[in-house]
Amino acid sequence: MMGFTIQRWAAWAPGLVEPAAWEAWLTKPHALPAEGTPALTEMPAMMRRRVDRLGRIALQASYQAHVAAPDAPVLFASRYGDLGRSVELLTQLARSEPLSPTSFSLSVHNAIGALYSIARGDASSYSAIAAGEETVEAAFTEACGLLADGVPRVMVVLYDEPVPAPWQHFSESLEFPRAWACLLAASTGADAIHLGCHAGARAVAAPEAPETPEPGGLPADLRALRFLVTGAARASRWEHPVGARHWRWERHG
């Protein structure tokens, strides 16, 4: 598959804003506050009023990674998306209460990306992706496809927040709201990162044990970010087995 490099990245979580702080945290994660919302001053107030916490976090990372960049396709990826809004709407329906038209109009998976595109007046191609435990791989597979098609750059944005009651038991990992975004360019150089997928829970060409799973540890999107951006401890490989598939992220540099 097409190799890529990261031209710029940004991330946001309560208490973690600067890239250096993120790198240190990804190397040695500790508990983060569960509450916090970025100011998102980049977005005009009349648009921002429609964006709730998860959207503000996702778009704060997007604006920071996207700054001064020319138009590029944008892939918004989130495993659970704005589930809190759906729970609220479904609860109101169950009680035969009228639904908020604003909330209803924003209850689709692509709403956060759509607000971003409208606010920036950006008519580039936008996608909204959700693919369970493989959400980050689905987003990067799509990005590599676009790069292989000749698009010079692609923005990828990953975002999620704790799963709301009554569904929180579906979520396995350490949870706090967060988002990260990176601007990717195609690369065939020695520093290129490659993403591959193999059948089987264990990769045939990887005799050494795959990374031990982290029960209660970092969710997959943050393990991917750790592989992509942590400087000094640059691992050459991150293995991510999911069901019958085995994803392998590799760097040869």
Added chain:
Amino acid sequence: MLELEHEIKRLVIETLNLEDLTPNDIDPAAPLFVEGLGLDSIDALELGLALQKSYGVVLASDSKENRRHFASVRALADFVSTHRTKS
């Protein structure tokens, strides 16, 4: 009537998350939509629902009438004061 206008301004600000505004920033005679406050069609639906919940007013589907009622905070206050079924 002034009190009702103030109440409706607060309703508009809270319902539509106009976080940077206070009731004093809203001119009761200024247009609510497009010009003036710059609200859009989703705001009109949201506001209609809030007025229904707070005052029991039912909006007809006649868009010409609604346009008149939603012209400004003052027009809304007139409409609410004559049609309200909740106090």
